[in-house]
Structures are given as C-alpha cells and as structure tokens.
Amino acid sequence: HVQLVQSGAEVKQPGASVRVSCKASGYNFSTYVIHWVRQAPGESLEWMGWINTGRGAGKNSQKFQDRVSITRDTSASTVVLELSSLISKDTAVYYCARNGVGENERPFNYYMDVWGTGTTVTVTS
C-alpha cells in the first residue's frame, strides 16, 4: 500500500538550514506530484510547495520563495525539503503528501491525498 515515511525530528538554531526527507513506496514514484505542508503549534495548515517527481520542476509558495528548495531522487523514491535561514516561527510539523491523482490521469488537479508521517522541526537558540 502507499506509504510516505519521513525523516526524524530535528532541532536547529536560528539561521541554520534543515533538510526533511520523504520516502515513498507502494506506487510508481515518478507519476505523482508530492506536496509539502507545515503546521506550527496550534496553527492552521500551510501549503509550502509541490514538485513534479517525473520532471523535477515545481512551484513554491511565494511566502517561502527564497528559502525553500524541493528536490527529488527518483532512484531512491525520495523527495527532500530544504528550508534555509530558519527562524523561531519555522518551528512546526512538516508533512509531505502525495497528489490525489497521478500525472497521467484526467482530470488532473493539485491536492493532497496520502500524507506522510510528519517531521517535527524545532528552531531554538
């Protein structure tokens, strides 16, 4: 069955960068977009960006435009989120999520279906 397993919790200092990985299994990795969503403590969900795992291109939220990088390693069926210049407000649970439809399906729409295990990132001095 479809699974998205994320890397473990991270504690970072302000100004540092963090990498969170998301390993997919149970389906053809290169045919589904992967999204990243975060949730600060007690706050709403916040969409960060998506990557087309086949082509390697994607779109990020304009809020994170300069600080977020989303990449994929097709040989490892893994997507990596990197967030730089961390501040305390980046403390959150970070989720990867598979798109609801595959790239070859029609109609194609961007939304999240299967969610990852979540990774807690704490930014503290």
Next chain:
Amino acid sequence: SYELTQPPSVSVSPGQTATITCSGDELPRKYAYWYQQKSGQAPVLVIYDDIKRPSGISERLSGSTSGTVASLTISRAQVEDEGVYYCYSTDYTGNHRGVFGGGTELTVL
C-alpha cells in the same frame, strides 16, 4: 495573496446537521477540497473536487458549492466527527499554488 475564509468554530448536537463554509473569490473556477484533522494526527481527505467523497469516508459527509462559497455538511453528527476541518484550493495565477483556510473546529455536544 489569495485567501480562503472559514468560521473558527461550529457546534452541533449529536444526530443533527452541521455545515462548515469556506469563502474564496476563485472558488467558482477552482475546486475545493476538505480535510479532517484530529489532534496529533495528519489530515485526512474527506471531500475532493467540490463534491466527491473518497472511498472509506462516511456518506454522512458531503460537499457542495455555490458561487464563492464551498460547504461541507455533516449529517447525523457523531462524536467521532469532532476535529478541525480545513478547506483547500489553488490560487488564480495558473501556477497551481495551494492555499488552506484557517480551519474550523467542529464540536459535537
């Protein structure tokens, strides 16, 4: 930037019907999606493409849309329906950037 607006909270008595709304200027042109999140858990998709229900989701949950407002209706509400419900859609730029509403906490009591 594009925003989706939800009421912060909705209360309903067991067995009654609750409706959660989501307002956004692009909803006449973009699909709405609904997620349920329980404390400490990842969100779960409950409605997609405005009105469709994924397999395994209760038939008591239904989606609808009218103009700039998408709605999630929970019929015959049960305690198990409690949680925070988020609407989601994509923006108007054609870049398919996502946006969530602020979430609505549903209480069944």
